[in-house]
Amino acid sequence: MNESLVSKYKDIVTSRGLTYHYLSLPAVGDKPTLLFVHGFPSISYDWYHQINYFSERGFGVVAPDMLGYGGTSKPTDVSLFLHTAVAQDLLDILDAEKVQKAVAVGHDWGAPIISVLSMKHSDRFLGFAWVVVAYQIYSPVPPIDVILEMQTKTYGRPLMGYWKFFGQESASAIIEKNLESLISVLYPDDPDNWLTLMNQPGEIQAFIENGKTTKRASYLTDEHHSRLLESLKQSGLTSALNWYQCMLKGVNSRIMEEMSEEDQFIRKPAFFAVARKDHVCVYDYAVPLMKKYATGGLKMVEFQGGHWVHLEEPEMFNRELEGWIGNTLQQSC
Structure with missing residues (x-):
């Protein structure tokens, strides 16, 4: 990450009293803001290829250290990791930055969080991008x-x-x-x-x-x-x-009870970067799931590598994501 961006980090205490450390870069002109949500065991720096690329092109960027990492709170109470509550933390950050509508991009454990944002707060977003990990449908988790x-x-x-x-x-x-x-x-x-x-x-x-x-x-x-x-x-x-x-431990097992049938579908445009050699988030599971639920339109891009496509193939990833954002915004006008 460009070292000049380090000074652009901020801290916020969210509505439930947790501190988040996050990078905030304002958009230029009519460019949208991208919300980057990382997973395990990363920090916001994990998105440095994307932060540099998109900020240089005038896009706004919000990239938090997620709960348990970096400069953000590290609670030991597992109930505080309820995904709907974490999603609200991110909305608190967007509110503080006066971002009315954003494009959410989630990788690894960030992907379920943007799934919740799609279900419960779709009106706050122009579109959603899942990186390797597909849309999350919540249900009680068996042993x-x-x-x-x-x-x-x-x-x-x-x-x-x-x-x-x-x-x-x-x-x-x-x-x-x-x-x-x-x-x-x-x-x-x-x-x-x-x-x-x-x-x-x-x-x-x-x-x-x-x-x-x-x-x-x-x-x-x-x-x-x-x-x-x-x-x-x-x-x-x-x-x-x-x-x-x-x-x-079933903290998230009742999330779907709060959703209408309509809310379970991705109503905004969706982008999915799928990795052929991710042997955990496998292609044969992820692709049919995205095709089923992405009723607002789906752009799917295949990568030949493993779990970290935004690090392994950043040029292709950034180019494809930027192209999808451009097409999505044109269609929404």
């Missing part, structure tokens, strides 16, 4: 072993074996002793490493407990790696892992 068994029957392998580790109370302490192990797993040079380390139960825990590392992806630059590592050292993982705990 993780049941989920893994269902995935094995459907896809020939479990997909979320790592959730068994991330859901343990001891996971944060284990990871904090071996942060480089976690980073090398999540940002691997070979995305096929996820077929074992992420998909298969027990694999990531054994890997991290033993302090192992695999070759780090080249797209995770030394600068980015340094910022990520320092953030994780300062923040720890206890709060951040509540993004998993809040699902496993």
Whole structure:
């Protein structure tokens, strides 16, 4: 990220008393503002390719450190990670910046949050962009072993074996002793490493407990790696892992009860960047889901890499996202 942008960060106490640290850059002329929502285990810096690209072209940017990360509050109370409440936190930020309508872009755990924004606050947005992780339809979450068994029957392998580790109370302490192990797993040079380390139960825990590392992806630059590592050292993982705990403990299981049938569909234009080699957020699940629910129009772009397409192929990602935004705004006029 351009170092001159560091001074553009602000802090806000949201309506529920939580502090958010966020980057805010005003739009120029009639350009829209983009709300970038990151996931695990990132910080707002994760969007630096997009922040530089779009701000240089006059787009407004709002990029918060999400709950549990960076300069934002790090609560240990899992109930505070209720996705509808987190979505309201983001609206509080947009209100503070006097942004009436934005384009929301979410990756990883950011994707469910923009799903909630689509369901409950569609009128505040021009469109929604899901990065790798598809639109989230909420329902009671069965025990993780049941989920893994269902995935094995459907896809020939479990997909979320790592959730068994991330859901343990001891996971944060284990990871904090071996942060480089976690980073090398999540940002691997070979995305096929996820077929074992992420998909298969027990694999990531054994890997991290033993302090192992695999070759780090080249797209995770030394600068980015340094910022990520320092953030994780300062923040720890206890709060951040509540993004998993809040699902496993049913915090979000009743969200759909608040939605009408109409609200369950994406009524605004949707963009979906799907990754062929994301072995957790798999193509065969994500694409039919997006096609079913994106009734307001869908632009889908395929990437050949893994989970971090906005880092791995930023030029293509930025170009496609900008083109979709332009077409979306033209159609809405």
